[in-house]
Amino acid sequence: MDIRTIKTFQTIIKLGSFQRAAEELQYGQSTVTMHIQKLESDLGVKLLERGKKLSLTEAGRLFHQNADLLLKDYDWLQASMDELVKGEAGLIRLGVMEPTASYRLPELLGPFLRHHPKVKISIHIGNTTVLGTMLHEGSIDMAICSTPASGLEHTFEPLFVEQxxxxxxxxxxxxxxxxxxxxxxxxxxxxxxxxxxxxxxxxxxxxxxxxxxxxxxxxxxxxxxxxxxxxxxxxxxxxxxxxxxxxxxxxxxxxxxxxxDGLMTGLLRKPAGSPVSLATEKLVAIFRERLRGAAG
The missing domain is CATH 3.40.190.10 (Periplasmic binding protein-like II)
Structure with missing residues (x-):
């Protein structure tokens, strides 16, 4: 089933005619007819009785009663995906080493989450070795930690020295x-x-x-x-x-x-070119702005 054919069907029932539905949806009337034919073909049942007045078959009544829920779920899913693409929603899994986790991170996350209330952040606190393993296994999306023992698997971007x-x-x-x-x-x-x-x-x-x-x-x-x-x-x-x-x-x-010098601290991430959400990149930009050059 095509979501457009379902919307066309529900619009026909709401307005009572193919012609009005075509005007509402800004389709040609032939397109509306084709949508209904395709929907009936996909479902394997007849939904509408065509005559002087349109009427629903038993299958049509059942489909009409449940199609609105499907369309609402689709609209919600579409809106969620749009927000994700725009960096306004999603889940960021962040690994952080102490003392950054307790002393620096809260004041950075507060403003970010107020501006992006639909973004969820899960925080995992650990040392560099543990966080590096979690990043390799895909349990976190990035980490703020000290310089790792090896840079072959991940990229490390120095930000500040913890004095x-x-x-x-x-x-x-x-x-x-x-x-x-x-x-x-x-x-x-x-x-x-x-x-x-x-x-x-x-x-x-x-x-x-x-x-x-x-x-x-x-x-x-x-x-x-x-x-x-x-x-x-x-x-x-x-x-x-x-x-x-x-x-x-x-x-x-x-x-x-x-x-x-103290301990170099920075961003540990997957290699360049790895897929990453826009919300994550927005948070990375804040870390770069607020943590680069920070002193203990």
Whole structure:
């Protein structure tokens, strides 16, 4: 069945004649006749009795009663597809690494969703390794994360550097030093995240390169919790600056002179040329505008 033939049939019933339906639909009368013939042929039943006055057959009455629902569903589907094509609707599956997920993303998504209320966003929080796997498997459409270990499968667009600093209790001896170096962390109780966390990986690599090893460590799986364990005097932690600004009462945030740049963060996406919705591209444009060059 062609949706146009159904609309033609319903218009004939509404107006009571082929001629009026042709005028309403801006068709030639022969086109209207052809539509009804095709519809009856497709259904294998007669819908209309033609005479001085049109009348519906039993099949015609049944079809007429249900055709409006079909047309409404079609109109809804057509409108939904139009909105999708225009970037006004759809689902964006976004992967995000901390601390961006908690500290940067909400203020970006709020205005976007207010301007695009029919766009749905599902957020998956994880480290770069997990998000890269999800992107490869098609579970997410893009990710905001650190530089991946390999760029062969996906494209990575750097946006900003997440700055790092040392958070420690105000009474800690290192708080009095004019300049803190990685070697000063030797034998300190470091609070660290899990082994897959890129922040921990960067810190451990820097410690090995600059003589800050060995050290004692207490692993805490949630990065957001680190500052509270420092506040409770369980140890010291190298944290993204944005997560400890302002620093919790009783703690102080200090730079580490030889830690180098922070962690590069950017957009991880499928290779160029992969299909992507217009809504996704609109959100990418906001990320580029608002996150590029952001500092911790």
């Amino acid at each position: 790092l600093a040392l958070l420690l209790p105000e009474a800690h001896p290192l708080a009095e030093k004019p300049t803190i170096y990685l070697r000063d962390l030797q034998h300190e109780q470091l609070l660290i995240t899990n082994t897959l966390c890129p922040y921990r990986q960067k810190l451990e690599s820097a410690l090995l390169e600059h003589g800050g090893s060995p050290y004692a460590a207490m692993e805490i799986g949630n990065m957001a919790a680190l500052k509270y364990y420092v506040q409770a005097d369980f140890g010291i932690a190298v944290v993204p600056v944005i997560t400890a600004t302002p620093s919790p009462p009783g703690t102080i945030l200090r730079p580490i002179a030889d830690l180098g």
